[in-house]
Amino acid sequence: MEADNEAAVRDRLTAQGLVVNNVKKKPMELRLPTIGSGVALKDLVVFTRTFSTMVDAGLPLVQCLDMLSSQAENPRFGEMLGKIKAEVETGKSLSEAMGLYPKVFDDLFRNLVAAGEAGGILDLIFRRMATYLExxxxxxxxxxxxxxxxxxxxxxxxxxxxxxxxxxxxxxxxxxxxxxxxxxxxxxxxxxxxxxxxxxxxxxxxxxxxxxxxxxxxxxxxxxxxxxxxxxxxxxxxxxxxxxxxxxxxxxxxxxxxxxxxxxxxxxxxxxxxxxxxxxxxxxxxxxxxxxxxxxxxxxxxxxxxxxxxxxxxxxxxxxxxxxxxxxxxxxxxxxxxxxxxxxxxxxxxxxxxxxxxxxxxxxxxxxxxxxxxxxxxxxxx
Missing domain, CATH: 1.20.81.30 (Type II secretion system (T2SS), domain F)
Structure with a gap:
């Protein structure tokens, strides 16, 4: 999670209904340059599968994105999800926020997400997307x-x-x-x-x-x-x-x-x-x-x-x-x-x-x- 300081992180997590035991600052990372989007298809499949499970369990959208961004194995993808979460917090829809990264979330992906948002079946859409991607x-x-x-x-x-x-x-x-x-x-x-x-x-x-x-x-x-x-x-x-x-x-x-x-x-x-x-x-x-x-x-x-x-x-x-x-x-x-x-x-x-x-x-x-x-x-x- 990105924030100005540790206290801000505690406040945001507490507001989401979570009990905070410890907050640790993430150390600086040396990142190698990536080619294209820097996100592998495997990263996208894991994201869609996990996201559908979280939404189906009733977790709020912002909380899902927050957890997935912090747990992503690919640091670049985690950073993207963090920025998408920030856009959603400002009031944008998930499909609109994903438009920040068209090389990762293409027209197909974004249109399916938009359809899922409109129909209230986002978990089902993400399951379909995971199957489709695989x-x-x-x-x-x-x-x-x-x-x-x-x-x-x-x-x-x-x-x-x-x-x-x-x-x-x-x-x-x-x-x-x-x-x-x-x-x-x-x-x-x-x-x-x-x-x-x-x-x-x-x-x-x-x-x-x-x-x-x-x-x-x-x-x-x-x-x-x-x-x-x-x-x-x-x-x-x-x-x-x-x-x-x-x-x-x-x-x-x-x-x-x-x-x-x-x-x-x-x-x-x-x-x-x-x-x-x-x-x-x-x-x-x-x-x-x-x-x-x-x-x-x-x-x-x-x-x-x-x-x-x-x-x-x-x-x-x-x-x-x-x-x-x-x-x-x-x-x-x-x-x-x-x-x-x-x-x-x-x-x-x-x-x-x-x-x-x-x-x-x-x-x-x-x-x-x-x-x-x-x-x-x-x-x-x-």
Whole structure:
């Protein structure tokens, strides 16, 4: 708790109905700089779970925030909660106070809290948010792992081959000269030519590689570049299937959570579009939102986009007709999260042997090419 002195702390705690035995001044802390918001998803999940339990137990809102700010494992997050508590004490709503930190409490979070405040179901909203965050984190890990794993293995394999060509192969070449090997076999000459090119143009190749990386990073920060990149991600063989199913699961889970919490459909679709994580999906959702604003149902424009599978759209249509769209969306999300599990497992089972073959042919081929002259020399001695 922040206050001018220890007496002020005692007075504030006593006013909240608490018995104060001891007040200790918190020592100064040396804090390392943080990246972005400095708050991990784990911190947010623990906060939402604990907050819902406290509110459900009947504790006042300010007291909940006070206790959570002082008990937070992340000092930066604790400081944020302390400032939010101070804003609430001035008369602001919790959702408004959370607007101080939009990187931590995004539009989705704040709109759900606002709906909970309006309906008097803040504890229920926070339980839903905790469940949503946990499932979203799991889904994000799965999709990210599916994309990162094969790329990481291939990059490591290429680095191994570059290191071999830069440092190992020149040693073999010197050894061939010492052995008096005559005309080298074709595979050996090709490998040595590549090695000479890399060592002779190492600085240039490094600069080109860095330039390509910087150029790619800059390109995907532009609207058109990001659109192209996200389109390619959805159309990639195997990996695109995982990304698409993950996007469907995220869309249905987020929209279902918002609608179940009482957020109006148009506002909910706005928020879902912003949190979709893919520009192509975002554009499709915004197109559907425009049609809904014109008085159309949600299923037809979603089908027109060609992004969402027909089965998903049909189930959303059924939910819309029966008045149980939030439940239907949650069921679709559960199904597609399981589909992502299965797709990731299938992709790993298919890509792992292909990657091993790629590495085996690359590294093994170089080794064979370098040992061929040694075999020739040994055969000549016999």
């Amino acid at each position: 499932k979203s984190a799991k889904l994000r890990r799965q999709v990210k792992g599916a994309l990162v794993y094969p790329v990481a293995i291939i990059v490591v394999g290429l680095l191994v081959m570059v290191i071999m060509m830069t440092f190992v192969l020149p040693t073999f070449e010197d050894m061939f000269k010492d052995l008096g090997a005559g005309s080298l076999p074709g595979p050996t000459r090709i490998v040595l030519a590549i090695s000479h090119f890399i060592t002779g143009h190492f600085l240039l190749l490094t600069i080109v590689g860095i330039a390509l990386g910087v150029g790619f990073s800059a390109a995907i920060k532009t609207p058109q570049g990001l659109l192209i990149f996200d389109t390619i991600k959805l159309k990639l063989p195997v990996i695109g299937n995982v990304v698409r199913k993950g996007s469907v699961a995220r869309f249905t889970r987020t929209l279902g959570t918002l609608l179940a919490s009482g957020v109006p459909i148009l506002d909910a679709m706005d928020i879902v579009a912003k949190t979709s994580g893919n520009v192509v999906i975002q554009n499709g959702i915004l197109y559907a939102r425009e049609k809904v604003a014109e008085g159309k149902d949600i299923a037809s424009p979603l089908l027109e986009t060609g992004i969402f599978p027909p089965m998903v759209v049909q189930m959303i249509g059924v939910g819309e007709q029966t008045g149980a769209m939030d439940d239907m969306l949650q069921k679709i999300a559960d199904f597609y999260e399981e589909e992502v599990d299965a797709a990731v497992a299938a992709m790993s089972a298919m890509l792992e042997p292909l990657i091993l073959v790629f590495l085996g042919v690359g590294v093994g081929g170089m080794l064979i090419a370098m040992y061929l002259p040694i075999f020739d020399v040994a055969g000549g001695i016999k």
